Amino acid sequence: MLPSPFEFDRPSTIEDAIRGVGESGDGMFYSGGTELLLAMKMRVIHTDRLIDIKGIFGLNRICLNEANDIEIGARCTHAKIASDPVIREHVPALSSLCANVANIRVRSVGTIGGNLCFGEPHADPPTLLAALNARLVLIGRDGTRVVPADDFIRSELETIREPDELLTLIVFPCPNGPVTYRRFKHGERPSVNVAMAWSIDAGKATIKGARVRVGALGSRPQPLKVVEDALRGLPVREVRSAIEAVLTTALDELEVNEDRHGGADYKRHLAGVLLLRNVEEAISVGGGA
Ligand SMILES: Cc1cc2nc3c(=O)[nH]c(=O)nc-3n(C[C@H](O)[C@H](O)[C@H](O)COP(=O)(O)OP(=O)(O)OC[C@H]3O[C@@H](n4cnc5c(N)ncnc54)[C@H](O)[C@@H]3O)c2cc1C
Known part of the structure; x- marks a missing residue:
């Protein structure tokens, strides 16, 4: 199917691009078009005007x-x-x-x-x-x-x-400790993913702070607060046992959408597996064992 008719603007400044959207917000920014054009062709999205932002200086550095x-x-x-x-x-x-x-x-x-x-x-x-x-x-x-x-x-x-x-x-x-990412996918897009960033006190081989996010399970990435709390201030050599102790509680707190990627128990299990793989990598790449 073809998209419904639209105008096409090619502004060269941010100001002109913003103006192009119009007071009522009819126009839409167009970057690579890989999501937008598919949705327009399926007539899921309709817009009167596309504002191509490729010509705007400075957005590509x-x-x-x-x-x-x-x-x-x-x-x-x-x-x-x-x-x-x-x-x-x-x-x-x-x-x-x-x-x-x-x-x-x-x-x-x-x-x-x-x-x-x-x-x-x-x-x-x-x-x-x-x-x-x-x-x-x-x-x-x-x-x-x-x-x-x-x-x-x-x-x-x-x-x-x-x-x-x-x-x-x-x-x-700029990270000052290991940053890791693991995903599992059945099709084109991730079914579950887990990312982790530690900040490390290298002298003491302890974790000053950790940010752990689980994505694709619910509608947006979610923090694993229980895991983050367990890791804060911990010597790196104690990480595995600390995470295993809180893993079930942490996974139970996640919002999970059941969809074609799987049911809730299955996805929580995957998130746990991916988290432990992140931890193994973090220890091996820079956390000190
Ligand atoms: C076959 C296929 C497989 C894919 N697999 C994956 C995958 O494995 N993992 C994954 O993460 N993604 C995946 N994607 C998604 C892909 O990453 C996105 O399609 C791509 O990054 C979107 O960028 P774009 O520049 O094409 O956005 P566009 O299609 O141009 O725009 C998408 C939306 O963002 C708006 N927009 C774009 N840029 C801006 C901006 N700078 N400011 C404000 N609004 C803006 C547009 O108005 C539109 O609403 C896949 C997509 C396809 C088609």
Whole structure:
């Protein structure tokens, strides 16, 4: 099926792109189009105007800034992130995640910003970005706001972004401990995924803090608070036993949607397995055994 007719704008500035959405929010930003065009062709989404953001300068860069934060422009494709030297050096788990998203055609044009803004629950980047404590920079008619990745996805296919707000940048502190990511999938998209980021006190071989997120189970990535609390201040050599002690309680607290990816017990089990694999990797890559 073809999409219903629409106009096509190619602004070169953020201001013009925001203006293009219109007062009533009729226009939609168009980045790689890998989600949007499919939905328009199926007539699930209708818009009068597409605003192509490819020509806007500055949305396609990756750097380590002076505050030791990593910045990723929202227009960066999965392929670019996968091969970027800054990401490969400081967050190899993100590089590997992006190298394995979808297929080569989607990775070549699909962007990290489009992935986040679509709000698909069965996605890879939102889980890892939440574990990395990322902030998202949104610019709209009313100015700029910075929101934690944890708060960005509200529900299935729904984010807190207003129609005129352009996601411009994803920013997170350069990790100072192991960052790991594991997923399990039956089809194209993840059925369950788990991401973990530790900050390490290298001198004492203890975990200063840990962020653990489980994705694709419910409508948005969820923190494993019980596990995070158990890990805080813990010597790395005690991690395995500490997690095993709280695992069942932690998994019981997760919201799980039963769908074609599986039932609740099965998905919780997978989340537990993936968590323990993350832990083994974290210990081996940098946590000290
Ligand atoms: C076959 C296939 C397999 C896939 N497999 C996976 C997978 O394994 N894991 C995974 O995580 N994902 C997967 N995806 C999803 C893929 O990652 C996304 O399609 C892609 O990242 C979306 O980016 P895009 O630039 O194409 O977004 P678009 O389709 O252009 O836009 C998507 C939505 O975001 C909005 N938008 C885009 N950019 C911005 C912005 N900067 N600011 C505000 N709004 C914006 C658009 O208006 C639209 O609503 C798959 C997709 C396909 C088609």
